Amino acid sequence: MAGRRYNTTERLELALNKIVTEISEDFEIKLADDDSYPDRFGELIKKLYKKTGKRVVVLVDEYDKPITSNLSEENIDDYLEILGTFYEVLKVKDDFIRFIFITGISKFAHVSVFSKLNNLDDISLVDEFNSICGYTQEELENNFQDYIGKLADKFNYGYGETLAKINSFYDGYSWNGGKKVYNPYSTLLCFKHSKFSKEWFNTGTPTVLAEYPISKYDIKAIVEPTKLSETEIKNPTTKNIKDEVFLFQTGYLTISDIESDGLDTFYTLEIPNYEVESALFENLIDQYSNIPLYDVTSYSKNLLKYFIDGNERKIEETIGDYLSPIPSVLRGQDEKYYHALIFRLLLSSKIHVHSEVRSQKGDADLIIEEKNHVIIIEFKQSNVSSTDYMIKEGFEQIEEKEYGRQYKNKKIIKGVIAFKDKKIACKIIKD
Numbered sequence: 001m002a003g004r005r006y007n008t009t010e011r012l013e014l015a016l017n018k019i020v021t022e023i024s025e026d027f028e029i030k031l032a033d034d035d036s037y038p039d040r041f042g043e044l045i046k047k048l049y050k051k052t053g054k055r056v057v058v059l060v061d062e063y064d065k066p067i068t069s070n071l072s073e074e075n076i077d078d079y080l081e082i083l084g085t086f087y088e089v090l091k092v093k094d095d096f097i098r099f100i101f102i103t104g105i106s107k108f109a110h111v112s113v114f115s116k117l118n119n120l121d122d123i124s125l126v127d128e129f130n131s132i133c134g135y136t137q138e139e140l141e142n143n144f145q146d147y148i149g150k151l152a153d154k155f156n157y158g159y160g161e162t163l164a165k166i167n168s169f170y171d172g173y174s175w176n177g178g179k180k181v182y183n184p185y186s187t188l189l190c191f192k193h194s195k196f197s198k199e200w201f202n203t204g205t206p207t208v209l210a211e212y213p214i215s216k217y218d219i220k221a222i223v224e225p226t227k228l229s230e231t232e233i234k235n236p237t238t239k240n241i242k243d244e245v246f247l248f249q250t251g252y253l254t255i256s257d258i259e260s261d262g263l264d265t266f267y268t269l270e271i272p273n274y275e276v277e278s279a280l281f282e283n284l285i286d287q288y289s290n291i292p293l294y295d296v297t298s299y300s301k302n303l304l305k306y307f308i309d310g311n312e313r314k315i316e317e318t319i320g321d322y323l324s325p326i327p328s329v330l331r332g333q334d335e336k337y338y339h340a341l342i343f344r345l346l347l348s349s350k351i352h353v354h355s356e357v358r359s360q361k362g363d364a365d366l367i368i369e370e371k372n373h374v375i376i377i378e379f380k381q382s383n384v385s386s387t388d389y390m391i392k393e394g395f396e397q398i399e400e401k402e403y404g405r406q407y408k409n410k411k412i413i414k415g416v417i418a419f420k421d422k423k424i425a426c427k428i429i430k431d
């Protein structure tokens with residue numbers, strides 16, 4: 001269904017008729033010219049069966065393309081009705097059909113389009129099929145040893161270190177919350193060009209995201225794991241789909257965990273890997289602000305310098321400049337929001353930064369390692385407490401949790417960044 005224009009319902013009907021005609025011509029089958037596209041589709045299936053003596057296999061790729069191309073149109077229900085009538089033929093002609101396999105990026109059309117075709121089995125989240133769309137760890141190591149070795153030689157990594165790098169870039173996709181798979185497209189490009197890149201975002205991103213602007217989303221829903229019910233995941237429609245579900249369907253989020261008490265089931269969605277994380281972050285920068293990516297990189301490198309120098313005023317100013325173009329309606333209202341954005345800012349410049357670093361007594365928000373310096377950053381946000389109080393609280397937490405204990409041979413810099421309304425305050429202490 002891809003590769004055609006569906007910007008009007010008339011074009012959709014013409015396209016369906018043309019698809020049926022093209023297939024009939026391939027098999028030298030004559031169809032009635034004056035019948036409707038559903039009737040001609042049914043006629044095609046029946047005549048294929050009669051001509052070959054074999055029941056027909058029907059394969060439909062990107063079944064939802066006419067819907068995802070028109071999500072913002074007021075007459076979206078008209079598109080659903082046309083497709084529903086077309087696909088209903090598959091049920092009516094069941095006697096002549098051996099097998100049907102239908103794919104698409106979205107499921108929100110399922111209830112509407114296939115309400116008349118109710119004999120399909122949706123295998124999207126069936127545990128048995130979790131690994132069919134990517135490489136498992138075993139498949140990667142068994143089939144690509146030479147390519148992994150080539151990457152190791154090029155970057156002067158050990159074999160295990162190379163595997164870990166490939167894993168961080170391209171692994172992480174799961175539909176059962178357990179076993180994960182690698183993005184096959186990105187992994188193959190990595191091996192082909194001997195380069196760790198983010199090509200999937202550039203060449204594999206569904207065009208629906210261009211037609212359903214990503215700037216609609218609340219950043220908080222993207223940068224933090226989100227828990228949704230089974231109903232929200234499995235039964236969205238074009239009228240009620242959550243942003244997180246849409247991002248899951250288009251490959252930007254994956255299922256990291258499934259919880260069930262026997263009655264209710266909940267899915268945790270989060271970004272699968274570094275390739276998606278960094279590319280999505282860069283796209284967010286482009287969508288949410290007028291800041292060029294080059295300037296964002298400059299911000300992150302300047303921040304690193306200001307942390308080392310202990311220049312609190314410049315840290316406040318730089319973070320303020322970075323956040324200012326983001327509309328207030330899109331901003332989160334807790335410290336995790338700021339934590340996630342600044343982490344991704346530093347990460348985008350390949351600064352050696354870690355988030356939620358575990359220690360014996362707690363998790364540090366950010367740890368930056370730069371040569372002989374270790375920078376420990378704690379974030380605080382409140383609409384009630386003063387920034388001075390939050391800064392004091394942050395330093396007490398750093399000391400109480402002993403975040404710097406494991407870095408005794410390094411020069412330790414401790415910092416707390418506090419947010420209240422539009423005010424940003426920072427305090428840096430060098431040990």
